[in-house]
Amino acid sequence: MAVETAVAEGLSPVMAFALVGGIGVGAQWLAWRLRMPAIVLMLGAGLVIGPLLGLFDPGRDIGPLMQPMISIAVAIILFEGGLTLNFHHLRSAAEGVRRLVVVGAPLGWLLSTLALRYVAGLSWEASLVFGGIMIVTGPTVIAPLLRQARLPRRPAQLLHWEAIVNDPIGALAAVLAFEMILVMRATETMGDAVLDLVLGISLATALGIAGGWGVVRAFRRELVPQYMKVPLLFAMVLGVFALSDGMLHESGLLAVTVMGLWIANAELPSYDELRRFKEHATILLVSGVFVVLAASLKPETLMALDWRTGAFVVVVILVVRPATVLVSFLGTKLPMNERLLVGFTGPRGVVLVAVAGLFAQRLYADGVEDAARLTPIAFALVAATVILHGFTMSPMARALGLSAAQVPGVLIAGGSRFAASFGLALKRLEVPVLVADSNRTRLRSVREAGLPIFVGNILSEAAEHGVEFISYGRIVALSDNDALNTLITTDLAPEFGHENVYQLKPAKQEQRRHAMPVTLGGRSYCDGLSYLEIGRRMGEGWEVQVLEWGLDDGPDLESWRAANPDAVVLAEVKPGRDIRLIAEEMEPNGTAGWHLVYFAPMAEEASDAASEEASEAPAEPTPADAVKPSSD
Structure with a gap:
């Protein structure tokens, strides 16, 4: 009786935050010890304490703080993605990586949108937004899988760099699609929608560039002491996000992504310390958001996952991903066995779930009713791809004659x-x-x-x-x-x-x-x-x-x-x-x-x-x- 009463009353906000932090970081540590993807443990932990046992209900225990908390966490995650994308690295990358970005990203967006619309049965609005974020192949997931599979150099580098470069590009595509849908639903004519969209993108871009320029100028002129650089950067991200969102609703995510891109390409001498910041912030925020979103799933939502969801996952793994890679590599000298290995390897990660979860809530609040299905579909796709590729990457590499040495x-x-x-x-x-x-x-x-x-x-x-x-x-x-x-x-x-x-x-x-x-x-x-x-x-x-x-x-x-x-x-x-x-x-x-x-x-x-x-x-x-x- 006491346990049932405690569950019914819920946790205090302080206890809820402590539980999320402990489970998120604990799952990351346990995954490191067991040499397995952390995302699987975080998903399981979130489902156990949430819909299965009912110990933690974010809407009940965190209440009105849940939405702004997820928004800020996703903003920092997208800023971290922007910090990762150095255009010099992209220009100097191998031809295969450039093709996966220049050709593969738009093609993957298109094919994913079509699969969501005609296989999963979602509306065009939800499909367009989720199709953009599906470009991301999970850099935090692919690295441990590559170390475990011991692939040869070329396919390993293709998968590794594709995940790094497409991470911010996929998030940016989803942000742009999201902004376009909100503007089109709020305006009466196509001309007004285009004008509002251009103004919104221009404003967010200008604020992001201004924030990045200010940080770079302050750091280069040594106007900020070393111990204050990371706190200042964190405060600037929050400031740019809040200012942009206040001036134009939902534009803050684009602004912080642009800010990260600007700083990443400024060649700051203290960039290594900024990289440490984004690594630590990402571990904390990604794990926290993932656990919160998993715990917030309702049992009836999970039960609503039907055959269309399963068919969509199968189509993504067996059709969308291979077609995107094979078309991207047309005309190259890359051997067919390496094309097939890259084509059938596309694990999705926590960034996809975090961004999809935020946009699902925003779209649903704006009247896109089937957007409520985005989060469980995202979890299903992530779980299926991580588990599948985790168990099949090594056997597939051996079958294709691409297995490298087994010893690190x-x-x-x-x-x-x-x-x-x-x-x-x-x-x-x-x-x-x-x-x-x-x-x-x-x-x-x-x-x-x-x-x-x-x-x-x-x-x-x-x-x-x-x-x-x-x-x-x-x-x-x-x-x-x-x-x-x-x-x-x-x-x-x-x-x-x-x-x-x-x-x-x-x-x-x-x-x-x-x-x-x-x-x-x-x-x-x-x-x-x-x-x-x-x-x-x-x-x-x-x-x-x-x-x-x-x-x-x-x-x-x-x-x-x-x-x-x-x-x-x-x-x-x-x-x-x-x-x-x-x-x-x-x-x-x-x-x-x-x-x-x-x-x-x-x-x-x-x-x-x-x-x-x-x-x-x-x-x-x-x-x-x-x-x-x-x-x-």
């Missing part, structure tokens, strides 16, 4: 004999390896070992487009420059995860005030050895070696440790399956069937053979006479 690769920053020896050991154990250095001379040993290389700064724009980051799950900074190692691991930690970035321990400074801050950098690697100490030991005959633990016999870990007390364990590898890098103060598991990669003196007979080979090869430059990393 290791990206080594810094070329040296040690990097070559380490990379070669990993390559023999079927672990993809790439060694990067801005100095080609330092990569000589790596090239001679037959390992793939990247000549340039791993943090440069050239690396962003030339390195298949999606194929690598861990990065190890092994250069002779402690500051560069710290910079690389700090900058790439948000993308790889701090637990997956490693670096050589910086050399001890004579004075503590000259030492690197402990909050920067990655995990200490190679048992705390410095670059110079590693070089000295290699000169004494140390090498990276591999030991396989037998299934039934062979030495146990304690016996091996006793026989090799000075050995530095670098990694445990299960060939073709998994890899575990061993940071400082970590111990290997010594599990049967795994291989141990370690750094230790070579056996006497092996050392003699290696010395003979080394005497015939030219000497490698030492850190003192090697050229320092270039600035590119």
